[in-house]
Amino acid sequence: MLAEVEKIENFLKQRQIKLTEERKLIIDEMLASQRHFGPEELWEHLRQKGKRVSRATVYRTLELLIEGGLVKKVCLGEHCFRYEHILGRKNHSHMVCLKCGALIEFLDEAIDERQKLLSQQQGFEVLSRCFQIFGYCKNCTQ
Amino acid sequence: MLAEVEKIENFLKQRQIKLTEERKLIIDEMLASQRHFGPEELWEHLRQKGKRVSRATVYRTLELLIEGGLVKKVCLGEHCFRYEHILGRKNHSHMVCLKCGALIEFLDEAIDERQKLLSQQQGFEVLSRCFQIFGYCKNCTQ
DNA sequence: CACTTATTGATAATCGTTCTCATATTGTGA
DNA sequence: TCACAATATGAGAACGATTATCAATAAGTG
Numbered sequence: 001m002l003a004e005v006e007k008i009e010n011f012l013k014q015r016q017i018k019l020t021e022e023r024k025l026i027i028d029e030m031l032a033s034q035r036h037f038g039p040e041e042l043w044e045h046l047r048q049k050g051k052r053v054s055r056a057t058v059y060r061t062l063e064l065l066i067e068g069g070l071v072k073k074v075c076l077g078e079h080c081f082r083y084e085h086i087l088g089r090k091n092h093s094h095m096v097c098l099k100c101g102a103l104i105e106f107l108d109e110a111i112d113e114r115q116k117l118l119s120q121q122q123g124f125e126v127l128s129r130c131f132q133i134f135g136y137c138k139n140c141t142q
Numbered sequence: 143m144l145a146e147v148e149k150i151e152n153f154l155k156q157r158q159i160k161l162t163e164e165r166k167l168i169i170d171e172m173l174a175s176q177r178h179f180g181p182e183e184l185w186e187h188l189r190q191k192g193k194r195v196s197r198a199t200v201y202r203t204l205e206l207l208i209e210g211g212l213v214k215k216v217c218l219g220e221h222c223f224r225y226e227h228i229l230g231r232k233n234h235s236h237m238v239c240l241k242c243g244a245l246i247e248f249l250d251e252a253i254d255e256r257q258k259l260l261s262q263q264q265g266f267e268v269l270s271r272c273f274q275i276f277g278y279c280k281n282c283t284q
Numbered sequence: 285c286a287c288t289t290a291t292t293g294a295t296a297a298t299c300g301t302t303c304t305c306a307t308a309t310t311g312t313g314a
Numbered sequence: 315t316c317a318c319a320a321t322a323t324g325a326g327a328a329c330g331a332t333t334a335t336c337a338a339t340a341a342g343t344g
Contacts, residue, residue: 018310018321040300054324059301075217075272079300079332095266106260114252115275122246123280124237131273133257138265160290160341182331196293201332221301221331 004031004087011068022053026061036074036082036103075130076103091129097137104137146173146229153210164195168203178216178224178245217272218245233271239279246279 008027012019029046030037043058062083065071072086076096093111095104111131119126150169154161171188172179185200204225207213214228218238235253237246253273261268 016311016321020309020322022323038300052324056302056325057323060322073220078215081300095261095264097266098269104264104266106264108256108260110256111253114250114256118248118250119237119275119277122237122248123283124239124246124275125278125283126275127240127277129273129275131271133261133266133268133271135261135269136267141265141267158290162291162341164292194293198294198333199292202291223331 004085007087008065008068008070011070015068017064022057023061023064025051025053026058027065030071030083030085035105036076036084038082074132076132077134093131093133095133095135095137097140098134099136099140102137102139146227149229150207150210150212153212157210159206164199165203165206167193167195168200169207172213172225172227177247178218178226180224216274218274219276235273235275237275237277237279239282240276241278241282244279244281 005027009019011017012023025046026042029042029051033042033045039055039058039062043053043055046053046058062071062073065085066073070085070087072084074082074084074094076082076094077098090107092105092107095106097103115129116126147169151161153159154165167188168184171184171193175184175187181197181200181204185195185197188195188200204213204215207227208215212227212229214226216224216226216236218224218236219240232249234247234249237248239245257271258268
């Protein structure tokens with residue numbers, strides 16, 4: 001965790017971005033919380049702890065961390081965008097349970113390889129990708 | 143095209159859904175247009191042809207066709223949902239060019255296989271999936 | 285043709301997110 | 315340590331895509 005905070009602070013310094021109280025709060029809360037979270041959720045958690053930051057600041061800070069490659073925004077269905085911090089994590093994908101909302105992370109070399117091959121064939125330069133499988137998890141099909 | 147219209151009309155009949163003038167217009171426009179389109183776009187096209195339907199009706203009709211498995215809604219990045227009709231088309235994925243907006247469809251047996259295997263391992267029942275690759279297309283990297 | 289039921293249009297409501305701008309805070313260089 | 319320019323913040327307005335509302339209208343059945 002320390003290493004993670006440091007990585008983030010380094011990123012901010014490099015870019016002449018100020019390490020404000022609010023940003024610290026948001027980053028700490030993010031690292032302490034579940035891997036996947038929504039902005040509203042994070043904001044509410046802070047508020048419950050008596051730490052009041054503006055919703056706008058939450059969005060702005062997350063946006064900043066995305067630019068720095070420290071956070072990723074994932075589309076988990078219709079109107080559901082969530083964030084996850086990706087410090088030291090490999091690029092993975094998600095299975096999303098439509099009943100209980102469970103998220104199963106997965107990653108697979110074989111898929112990565114194929115994907116690389118297919119983009120090369122098209123002369124397509126890959127920046128990011130987004131793979132979700134929707135359905136019912138083990139618990140919800142039993 | 144005829145077969146497609148028929149397939150849609152059959153679906154409507156089976157479900158006791160009325161084949162109204164407005165729905166015909168929307169379906170025709172959809173089949174005549176680009177594979178991928180937004181609701182606003184479709185609405186505007188109809189309007190330009192002097193066919194006035196309510197935006198709400200466009201959304202409602204597309205929703206209906208999704209239920210019937212005749213149309214699919216795809217998330218192509220941040221705030222970009224688009225529709226595509228999937229009559230007689232295999233389940234495919236997209237490469238999205240972030241510069242020119244080009245869409246390259248692809249499908250790959252190997253990826254499908256892996257994906258099937260991975261979900262089985264998790265005891266996950268797959269309903270649908272969504273795979274996008276973001277980056278720059280051939281023309282935009284040259 | 286009449287009647288039940290589904291559908292439509294216009295517009296208000298919603299919801300997550302972004303913008304605005306006056307005020308406050310940070311970090312630097314003296 | 316202080317002063318100052320540059321950045322960041324908060325509160326709420328604005329936004330944009332989508333959905334809901336509900337009275338008026340149209341479809342299809344018998």
